[in-house]
Amino acid sequence: MSENQNQVMKQEHAGFPWKQVIGLVLSLALTFLALWIAVGLSLPVHVTLTIIVGLAIFQAFIQLFMFMHVTEGTEPVHQVIGILFGIYVAFAVVAGTIWILAYTI
Amino acid sequence: MIESIKSFLGYFFVTGDPMIYGADASIALASIGIVVVLTYFKKWKWLWEEWLTTVDHKRIGIMYIIAALLMLFRGGVDALMMRTQLTLPNLHFLNSEHYNQVFTTHGTIMIIFVAMPFIFGLMNIAVPLQIGARDVAFPFLNALSFWLFFAGAMLFNLSFVIGGSPDAGWSGYAPFAGAELNPGVGQNYYVLGVQISGIGSLATGINFLVTIIKMRAPGMTLFKMPMFTWSILITSVIVVFAFPAFTVALALMTIDRLFGAHFFTIAAGGSPMLWANLFWFWGHPEVYIVLLPVFGIFSEVIATFAHKTLFGYAVMVWSMVAISVLSFITWLHHFFTMGNTAPVNAFFSVSTMLIAIPTGVKIFNWLFTLNKGRIEFTTPMLWALAFIPNFTIGGITGVMLAMAPADYQYHNSYFLVAHFHSTLIAGTVFGIFCGLHYWWPKMFGYLLDERKGKWSFWIFMISFNICFMPMYFLGLMGMTRRMYTYPAGLGWTPINIVITIGAFGMGLGFIIMAWNIIWSAIHGKRDTTGDPWGGRTLEWTTSSPAPEYNFAHIPEISTRDPLAAMKEGKTGDLRKSSKPYEPIHMPNNSGIPVIMSGFMFIAGFGFVFEWYWMGIPGLIGVVACMIARSFVYNDHHYIPVDEIEKTEAATGRLS
Amino acid sequence: MMDSLLSQKNKSTLPLEYSTEEGDLRIVGFWIFLAAELVLFGTLFGTYLVLQSHTAGGPNAHDLFEIGPVMAETIVLLVSSFTCGLSTMELRRHNNKGLIGWLIITILLGLVFVGLEANEFYTYAAHEGATLSTSAFLSGFFILLGTHGCHVSLGIVWIIGILLQLRKRGITPVTARKAFMVGLYWHFLDVVWIFIFTAVYLTGWVI
Numbered sequence: 001m002s003e004n005q006n007q008v009m010k011q012e013h014a015g016f017p018w019k020q021v022i023g024l025v026l027s028l029a030l031t032f033l034a035l036w037i038a039v040g041l042s043l044p045v046h047v048t049l050t051i052i053v054g055l056a057i058f059q060a061f062i063q064l065f066m067f068m069h070v071t072e073g074t075e076p077v078h079q080v081i082g083i084l085f086g087i088y089v090a091f092a093v094v095a096g097t098i099w100i101l102a103y104t105i
Numbered sequence: 106m107i108e109s110i111k112s113f114l115g116y117f118f119v120t121g122d123p124m125i126y127g128a129d130a131s132i133a134l135a136s137i138g139i140v141v142v143l144t145y146f147k148k149w150k151w152l153w154e155e156w157l158t159t160v161d162h163k164r165i166g167i168m169y170i171i172a173a174l175l176m177l178f179r180g181g182v183d184a185l186m187m188r189t190q191l192t193l194p195n196l197h198f199l200n201s202e203h204y205n206q207v208f209t210t211h212g213t214i215m216i217i218f219v220a221m222p223f224i225f226g227l228m229n230i231a232v233p234l235q236i237g238a239r240d241v242a243f244p245f246l247n248a249l250s251f252w253l254f255f256a257g258a259m260l261f262n263l264s265f266v267i268g269g270s271p272d273a274g275w276s277g278y279a280p281f282a283g284a285e286l287n288p289g290v291g292q293n294y295y296v297l298g299v300q301i302s303g304i305g306s307l308a309t310g311i312n313f314l315v316t317i318i319k320m321r322a323p324g325m326t327l328f329k330m331p332m333f334t335w336s337i338l339i340t341s342v343i344v345v346f347a348f349p350a351f352t353v354a355l356a357l358m359t360i361d362r363l364f365g366a367h368f369f370t371i372a373a374g375g376s377p378m379l380w381a382n383l384f385w386f387w388g389h390p391e392v393y394i395v396l397l398p399v400f401g402i403f404s405e406v407i408a409t410f411a412h413k414t415l416f417g418y419a420v421m422v423w424s425m426v427a428i429s430v431l432s433f434i435t436w437l438h439h440f441f442t443m444g445n446t447a448p449v450n451a452f453f454s455v456s457t458m459l460i461a462i463p464t465g466v467k468i469f470n471w472l473f474t475l476n477k478g479r480i481e482f483t484t485p486m487l488w489a490l491a492f493i494p495n496f497t498i499g500g501i502t503g504v505m506l507a508m509a510p511a512d513y514q515y516h517n518s519y520f521l522v523a524h525f526h527s528t529l530i531a532g533t534v535f536g537i538f539c540g541l542h543y544w545w546p547k548m549f550g551y552l553l554d555e556r557k558g559k560w561s562f563w564i565f566m567i568s569f570n571i572c573f574m575p576m577y578f579l580g581l582m583g584m585t586r587r588m589y590t591y592p593a594g595l596g597w598t599p600i601n602i603v604i605t606i607g608a609f610g611m612g613l614g615f616i617i618m619a620w621n622i623i624w625s626a627i628h629g630k631r632d633t634t635g636d637p638w639g640g641r642t643l644e645w646t647t648s649s650p651a652p653e654y655n656f657a658h659i660p661e662i663s664t665r666d667p668l669a670a671m672k673e674g675k676t677g678d679l680r681k682s683s684k685p686y687e688p689i690h691m692p693n694n695s696g697i698p699v700i701m702s703g704f705m706f707i708a709g710f711g712f713v714f715e716w717y718w719m720g721i722p723g724l725i726g727v728v729a730c731m732i733a734r735s736f737v738y739n740d741h742h743y744i745p746v747d748e749i750e751k752t753e754a755a756t757g758r759l760s
Numbered sequence: 761m762m763d764s765l766l767s768q769k770n771k772s773t774l775p776l777e778y779s780t781e782e783g784d785l786r787i788v789g790f791w792i793f794l795a796a797e798l799v800l801f802g803t804l805f806g807t808y809l810v811l812q813s814h815t816a817g818g819p820n821a822h823d824l825f826e827i828g829p830v831m832a833e834t835i836v837l838l839v840s841s842f843t844c845g846l847s848t849m850e851l852r853r854h855n856n857k858g859l860i861g862w863l864i865i866t867i868l869l870g871l872v873f874v875g876l877e878a879n880e881f882y883t884y885a886a887h888e889g890a891t892l893s894t895s896a897f898l899s900g901f902f903i904l905l906g907t908h909g910c911h912v913s914l915g916i917v918w919i920i921g922i923l924l925q926l927r928k929r930g931i932t933p934v935t936a937r938k939a940f941m942v943g944l945y946w947h948f949l950d951v952v953w954i955f956i957f958t959a960v961y962l963t964g965w966v967i
Contacts (some may be wrong), residue, residue, distance in 0.1 A: 013906040038962040056958040060951045067845040067947045071915035079791035086795030089346040090802030243783045315789045349800035366892045366899035374814025374896035
């Protein structure tokens, strides 16, 4: 973490919580957008699924960066690698399970 | 009234088998004996203050190893019972039901309650010392991990005498392990005992991951770490990311069995294949969890006794990193024959062969380390040298099994049984015995006797080959795993007799090792230098056994193998420092881990019998312990300078 | 005990919760725990998605899920993540009162969420006969959502414990670390909910 960033952070502490408000507004907007795409539009199923999963991933990153300060700490690289590995394994278990058992669905 | 008590006791205790009554009696006698001895010698307070409440990684490591050795004995007895039954056709030493229980407990105990705790024990002892730390990152959590493992192991073992053992194999496949086909408490013991110890394993993974990335001595960059520490770092990563999947799988099976859900049932749309899928999503990485640490041990031991630096350090590290990534995408090769589509089988066949490459690379690293080395044939070195060819056979047959079409021939035959014993015994068991002999002086301050050690090595290693080599052929001749007896006239009998002889030979090797431990405790050579082997890494710079605080001064590192560099005159003396001693910050002992695990045991036992009046209060007790811990603020103390001086003077290290 | 290691990184520029070695270790450890939780929930998601179509003649997603209650739960949880973010901001300002206030609002929203979810489960069970043992689909549904709900409930208990410590001790390196960590946990549960919303409800309406 560079010192510049820390100074930025300190300035933020003084004023209005822009980061948090932007995070909230974006999450709500994305949620309603996803709802509208899923329920309001009638796109082909796989197109809809792709879009809403993409939106969910985007929203997860908003939480990670706006609220959870994932790049903060003495050596943030450790938690970043940890989360990335977790995403990799979670993806492996979800995608692998669906692919392997697709013939039972 | 009396009738209902009788029927309850008949259901509660396992009855009708003289062997079990013998076990009942011996458990009761041993328990009474322990209580009497502790009371007579007034050792209760000592036991509580020095061991049960300790948060010292060295003592926790010793407790892990003692528990693992006891479990190894039990798992070994299971194995010998199976071999006795299979020696000749049509024997009835065990009936089919009892045989099922014995192979189930043998497998589960050997993997979950022997291999893992033994490795956790060795890493508890060696890792903080190797990186120059005074303890692990979370000493309290470390104690909790041990006690959760212990509670899980005790719960699982209780099934032998109370309620009945699980009998669906160590992989507990659905639908047979489900409530409909397997009523009774046996499988409940399996899911809950393994679950409780698994929570402890996950915590250990997080603990050592943070310890290694955050607490290394100044100057010890990642690429200056000893190879054993590297292997534990990678293993911890795999533990952290594989165990949650198992936690879920076991929880879902528990919910199926206890609350009538339909995850793995045949009825109401459940998917028995889903269990196999989730089990092996953990189960395959688990193979690397028990193998990578012993690769680390062998790397240390081979470098030490070849008196050379490890060949290809960076390659070794990157191959382990590759294994950690690949280990999560090979799991399906455990169930190629379950009816998957061709692309699925093809993908996992290829990924399995891929993961053999980094493993093969390591074999060459060890061989080139030996090349032109001054090899010293100590007991640990013998285990390491025997590992290389024996494990390679297991690895090669693994690649044979990895070919999906061929696997349809080998699957669940004795060929498979021989394969995984070749990897798990020649790999993990040789490795933990190697590490046990190597670090024993660091744990207890004396060496295990070399002569007896070599006897136990040769008998065990030769018997291992007598036992498992013929199994490959037996498998190709058509004998399948888990069959409890077989007819005469198939040509299997002579081979089975040989295998049984080998199995008992391994038992003999283990007994000699146990005898060696007892004998050496009295007559063993004392280690006064702290460096009995001519070691290369930091754990040999401190005294044996290491003082509570490990290092009076945290050593400063500038090279790989710092002790070897010091001996070659490249760096200054690591053991002495001109700086004055400072008070050392240490964590306080705590009774919460053992009490909390006691509640966990009560909860587990309650849920096994579906006695919610017992299970739920047990869980409430667990949560209460967590809350109580959260409010403890006075959790550390300082060791004063004069006490450090006294300790250091006693070992002759006062600078 | 290893302060010398960390001093090189100029700790003074970092927030209070990182100021002790212990705090630093625990925060990293907690991140690793959250990464492990990703796999735990991943496994539950994989299970649910495989079993989604296995309704065994019982009610399916279309029969059960209603937009109103689902959106209410979602909005409550998203707002609670926001208030929890504000509590971390007050922590950074060393404003104990603000921190306590936002944490109380967060657990109130958390309680509303748990109540809404309990009501949803009750509605399914009482009016549609949809229980854990009706079908594999419902087993997967109740356990995936139930695990998340249990996490939220545990989070509420945890925040209450921290509130008591904050009231008694004020903002210290230890309480700051605890308040920061529970915040991470809470945001993480929001991330999980985003995926539940997408993979369970939206997908249920689409397919």
